[in-house]
Amino acid sequence: MPGTSFLGSPLLLSPPSATAKPLRHQPTIKMSLNPNPIAAITKLLWGQSLPPNLLISTARSAWSSAWHLMMSQLAQSDPTGGYTRPASQFRRTTADPSLSRRNLHLYVGLPCPWAHRTLIVRALKGLEESIPVSIAAPGSDGSWEFRNSSIPDRNKDILVPSLDKANGCKTLKQVYNLRRGGYNGRSTVPMLWDADQKEVVCNESYDIIELFNSGLNVISSNPGLDLSPPPLKKKMDEWNQIIYPNINNGVYRCGFAQSQEAYDSAVNELFNTLDMVDEHLGSSRYLCGDALTLADVCLFTTLVRFDVVYNVLFKCTKKKLIEYQNLHGYMKDIYQIPKVAATCNLGAIMDGYYKMLFPLNPSSIRPTIPSGCEHEMLCKPHNRESLPWVERDVDALVS
Known part of the structure; x- marks a missing residue:
């Protein structure tokens, strides 16, 4: 009767001879019909158990070496394994x-x-x-x-x-x-x-x-x-110097870290800065007062991706954005500005990270969008338009 070999090709088994004596206590080996030859031979050798320790350690070592090689091509790093973003080549x-x-x-x-x-x-x-x-x-x-x-x-x-x-x-x-x-x-x-x-x-x-x-x-x-009014230019620059390295690039420094030391440093700086910005936004509708600026736009594009991508895939797991009352409301406030929501295709965003960053997600399985990040939830009232504006010194906030 036809069976399947571990290579997946048909295997013809000869019918038993009429004169042959049956073998006693002969264990019966049933060939798997699983079309996956690796799964079939693994089950034949080890049953439901994990492979021997030597095989596991060898596979772990091989995957670790391959991962570091792929990460070195995907993301440049410094000697400590910390991610360094390449500079843009065409500036104006x-x-x-x-x-x-x-x-x-x-x-x-x-x-x-x-x-x-x-x-x-x-x-x-x-x-x-x-x-x-x-x-x-x-x-x-x-x-x-x-x-x-x-x-x-x-x-x-x-x-x-x-x-x-x-x-x-x-x-x-x-x-x-x-x-x-x-x-x-x-x-x-x-x-x-x-x-x-x-x-x-x-x-x-x-x-x-x-x-x-x-x-x-x-x-x-x-x-x-005018999203960069001259009176706010200095304050915008101060916020950009805080937000870019610690939040915008900070999530990438977490996700692309190639050592525990680099990750620990990046994740601590990220959440310390998020805590500080959240506190500031408790008394200021936007970063520089009651007017949207380019600094807010730059922060928003990271925040809208935080719970759907960075919290999970980039290991920014200390807190979700939705746990920050002021930051989350601020993100919803900007999302609800006319024309902004149309630029936020969360499905395409998640596909781009989960399905394409193979070293970070080898299965390419994309998780479902968190309920708090769905369009209907992001359109709920944020009540930030009534916030009183309290003038604050950015340097004092950082210190």
């Missing part, structure tokens, strides 16, 4: 009035919090018509690629991955390579592209949101909105 720190006359195109990826900043400021400033966007999605190898996506009508306003609307490329790397002289560096989002000159204008998120805020008012439908 000076004003250029001619940019408003260029044919600009924005490239983003929905999982990326740095790209999310640019989408929010683009929407709030009313630049959607003036600066079209192409939305890349993570490919199976981790690179950014373009594809058509469809969503249910009830979510028709939310942003989804798209084709490359400016160049018709299949991947973001191909777009970067269109520039004069080509390109051999990291193909990152966000990236602002000059479609006429075939050149990268900028791929540093903060430079882009500053440009969107004040450098393109002549093509903006909401030029009166």
Whole structure:
């Protein structure tokens, strides 16, 4: 009768001879019909028990070596195993009035919090018509690629991955390579592209949101909105110097840590800073008072990802964001600003992390969205508009 070998191919067993004497006390071995040959041979050798200690320790050692190798390619680290973020290669720190006359195109990826900043400021400033966007999605190898996506009508306003609307490329790397002289560096989002000159204008998120805020008012439908007013510039810079290393990049320093020492340092700095910011927001609607600024936008894109990704996948487990009364209400406050929620595709965000960061989640299984992070919950009243504003010195808060 046909059976299955451990290689998965048919195995023909000869019928017993009529003259053959039956063997007594012969154990019967039933071949598994499991199509997985590894599972079949493991069950044959060890039954329901774990493999011998030597095999487990060998597998652990091999996986640890492979993990460190993959992590070294995914995330650069210092000698202590701490994550170090590479600098952006295309910066724009000076004003250029001619940019408003260029044919600009924005490239983003929905999982990326740095790209999310640019989408929010683009929407709030009313630049959607003036600066079209192409939305890349993570490919199976981790690179950014373009594809058509469809969503249910009830979510028709939310942003989804798209084709490359400016160049018709299949991947973001191909777009970067269109520039004069080509390109051999990291193909990152966000990236602002000059479609006429075939050149990268900028791929540093903060430079882009500053440009969107004040450098393109002549093509903006909401030029009166200023997210970086001169009187608040100093205070914004102070908050950015606290939030970027400890929270924005702090969650990555936790998730990409390659040693216990590096993780412990990063997680303590992260939650000490979250505690401090939560206390500050108990008497201030936004970071710099009662007006939304670019500093708030930068903090928001990390906070909206915290409970759905960073708390679980990046081991930021000391507290969930929903446990911070002020921070969570603050996040909901910004989420409910018109046009912001449409930039927050939590399904795409979770897919980008859980399904693509293989060294952190080898199974690629994406957990369900926490109930407190669903759209309906984020739209519930936050009651922050009535907060009295108490002037505070940022340096005093840190100390």
